[in-house]
Amino acid sequence: MRVRKRKNLKKKNSALVLLFLLPLIGFSCVAGLFLYMLYDINSFTFELEPPETDNFTALEDINITRLEEMAHIFDYRNMKFNSPIGYPVDVTFKEYHNYSYKNIDYWHHTDNGALHNAYALAAACLRYKVALEEGDEEGVENATREVKFFVKAMSNLIAAPNGGLGINPETGVWYPGVLSRFACSYEDAVQYHPFMLEDHVRHHNGTGKYKNWRIRLKTSRDEVSGYYLGWATVLKFIDPDVNEDSKWCVERVKLMVEQVLRHWKVESNWLVLDHDGTPTGSDINSPDWQLIGLRIGATAHPEKYEALYKYAAAKMLYLGQASMGDWPNAGFEYYAWMLAGNSMFTLILLEDDPDLRNHYIKLYQSGMYNTLKYHRNAYANILHLVFMEMLKKEQRIQFNNPDYPDKDVKWDVLDQLWRFHESNWCPIRNYNLSDRPHSTRTTSLNPEIRKKELDPTREKWLDFIEEHPIGWMYSWMIDVFKMDQEV
Incomplete structure (x- = not known):
């Protein structure tokens, strides 16, 4: 037997350990640089100071009555x-140059029909709530008509790809719960939305009695957040005892909720499916999205979903993970904050346990709002103000921000509304550039307005990827995070 000397054993073992760790060290270095790049590009978020209120429109110059009038005008024109x-959807008018804005040339296409429907439905529900509280019978009647109109449209989004709503009378089995982005009859596609007749990977015919309808699928979480928002506002604000139409709206939403949740829970394992039963790439499996879905179910059908919701929240600890959005979204896919806001609003709005609701508000404040609080993001600010009203005075103290108190946050929102009113974009687009000097839209027709420079930090890392010897390892970031596009 060969006898080995022990004096080199430590060196050999060290070399083996180092050799074993080299891949891990290499991966850690690459991943570490990637995370640093993300943080550096988003660093502006963590360095922002509170907005300067000196630049806001003076409160006495903001005409609240005029803003109320504009709300009615927008409602009417919508x-x-x-x-x-x-x-x-957006529309183009035939005579926009002479300010008539009455004869439509064509309706624009959209990839987010369900999301747009949900925002309109939520707005109608809020109008319903205010009219009901003020004893405005005519206002309740008008709002009810709008709520029913948008609930019917949302029903079609679910019925068309699945063949119907509820239980199939021929088979006695529930229809599936595939969600669509857009759905319309062939006649409506010809008259209003011809883009739905185009040959597209997301376009299909409906099923069953909707076989002649056109549907747009590959549904993402964007649309799911819209369904959540629409369902929640109907369940929260519409009183089924007011009139038959109100009752119909609530019952129809409960039916949609039951059909979709049953589909996710029993048939798709919380995956969003396409027309052929394959996953679209979006799922509701994550704790936050699943918890919100179950919260809606617990409100609509407490006998079926309340226990399951509480189990998921407490036993599976989902209540600690119900914080939507993350700081990288500040630099990439900023729109995701809107979807996160829809979902968090749904969860907090429907939660009837005060302690649990306060916990969710705390998650919103420490997560999403902590990132966006100085962005002048009107939606995030509105949600913050709404959530603060849900808390008792002594509970709000922990969220007080002396650098930007809530009175300034409210002023921030009003300033943006008034600037929009004064921008010549209210209530409709005016394509005469000379008449809208305040516009700075990226899509402006004015080349000087459109011309923008890339953010210096983003441009620095773009140069690194394109020029540095190891930059090729991060070339995928250009497409994934759209680093070469205007920001």
């Missing part, structure tokens, strides 16, 4: 021009 079948 119903008359933008939402022929319940999915609000």
Whole structure:
């Protein structure tokens, strides 16, 4: 037997350990640089100071009465021009140059019909709530009509790809719960939305009695957040005892909720499915999305979903993970904050346990709002103000921000509304550039307005990827995070 000397054993073992760790060290270095790049590009979020209120429109110059009038004008024009079948879209008018804005040339296409429908439905539900509280019978009647109109449209989004709502009378089995982005009859596609007749990977015919309908699928979480928002506002604000139409709206939403949740829970394992039963790439499996879905179910059908919701929240600890959005979204896919806001609003709005609701509000404040609080993000600010009103005075103290108190947050929102009113974009687009000098839209027709420079930090890392010897390892970031696009 060969006898080995022990004096080199330590060196050999060290070399083996180092050799074993080299891949891990290499991966850690690459991943570490990637995370640093993400943080550096988003660093502006963590360095922002509170907005300067000196630049805000003076409160005495903001005409609240005029803003209320504009709300009614937008409501009227949305119903008359933008939402022929319940999915609000942009329109181009034939005589926009002479300010008539009455004869429509064509309706624009959208990839987010369900999301647009949900925002319109939520707004109608809020109008219903205010009118009901103020004893405005005419206002309740008008709002009810709008709520029913948009609930019907949302029903079609679910019925068309599945063949119907509820239980199939021929088979006695529930219809599936596939969600669509857009759905319309062939006649409506010809008249209003010809883009739905185009040959597209997301376009299909409906099923069953909806076989002649056109549907748009590959549904993502964008749309799911819209369904959540629409369902929640109907369940929370519409009183089924007010009139038959109100009762119909609530019952129809409960039916949709039951059909979709049953589909996710029993048939798809919380995956969003396409027309052929394959996953679209979006799922509701994560704790936050699943918890919100179950919260809606617990409100609509407590006998079926309340226990399951509480089990998921407490036993599976989902209540600690119900914080939507993350700081990288500040630099990439900023729109995701809107979807996160829809979902968090749904969860907090429907939660009837005060302690649990306060916990969710705390998650919103420490997560999403902590990132966006100085962005002048009107939606995030509005949600913050709404959530603060849900708390008792002594509970709000922990969220007080002396650098940007809530009175300034409210002023921030009003300033943006008034700037929009004064921008010549209210209530409709004016394409005469000379008449809208305040516009700075990226899509402006004015080349000087459109011209923008990339953020210096983003440009620095773009140069690194394109020029540095090891930059090729991060070339995928250019497409994934759209680093070469205007910001």
